[in-house]
Amino acid sequence: MSRETLMAVSARLFARGGFDATSMRDIAGEAGMLAGSMYYHFSSKNDLIAAVYEEGVAEISAAVDAAVAAADTPWTRLEAACVAHLQSLLSDTAHAAVMTADLRRLDARLRRRLIAMRDAYERRFIDLVTALPLGTGTDRTLWRLQLLGALNWTPTWYRPGGKSPAAIARALVAALR
Amino acid sequence: MSRETLMAVSARLFARGGFDATSMRDIAGEAGMLAGSMYYHFSSKNDLIAAVYEEGVAEISAAVDAAVAAADTPWTRLEAACVAHLQSLLSDTAHAAVMTADLRRLDARLRRRLIAMRDAYERRFIDLVTALPLGTGTDRTLWRLQLLGALNWTPTWYRPGGKSPAAIARALVAALR
């Protein structure tokens, strides 16, 4: 069982139940080993969390950057970013699904580290929103928080079978246009 | 220490850290008693959670109903509802703040019960959105989920000092108009 496989299992369980509620024994059981054996690959649970989260941020960043690069107007760039963002969040094979997990219970050092990663990622959206031709009275910070909030909330109600993640993301952007 | 005071303390701690991360000892300590003593007032932690959540739903329902009754056009009614909704969610004295807590880790029976309460509350927004004159192509279900998602996500970034919860709610509605 490789380190990468362990991280993939962890990402799925973390995304489903949060960090605190997912025990090392849960992960190990799913991966076919005992809890203690994981400490050969990761020096602590916090270490595992950080590794998974970092991989998630890297994944979603790459997906969004590629999508943005392929579009050529401010609105289509934002739309492409949102589609890539939501597809990553709702995929259950992607590590990025952990990014909607609750960070409050993590110890302060780790939490700050993860928040810094997330902020660095979300900075992309500041730029994308800045480039939009919005009404002069618009609070662009709030507008961006509204868009990301609606996107990040979708994992709580999304169920496969209806509109695709891409269609949802496009509709959310369109409604704010 | 009354049952009501205990519920108020619980609501604050549940809203800050979630149900799982808030222990009976945390609550008891804040209330000035020992963990075991709480079992005089509540037969189990799940019982306490259900009581707090129910009170929260009742509170926010009353606040929204009163706000809606005082407005007289579809858009102002929706706006009033969102203002009341967000004020309840962001108040740290209201029990309603627990409504954004994560329900996934609760046992199935309790989770279903809380979800049923929340659904009954949110049904108000189905009616409010139905009454709006939206473009014919608009998916009203998704439109409502977008609005509620943006509202329910605010507790993750809101900090007192900037725009008021009421102003935020009005801006979120305005951006979707």
Next chain:
DNA sequence: TGATTTACCAAACAAGTGTTTGTTTGATAA
């Protein structure tokens, strides 16, 4: 007055947590 109820404490319980330790296994290379 005496009996009962209210509201709590003190201490324990079993189960589950992350983590550490010593040991074993199978493969690989000298």
Next chain:
DNA sequence: TTATCAAACAAACACTTGTTTGGTAAATCA
């Protein structure tokens, strides 16, 4: 064959969790 290494197991560690039990002062009621 010998030596080394990666990767795991088995069992314990100290600690936290929700919960239970038995007791006890103060208030209330008969």
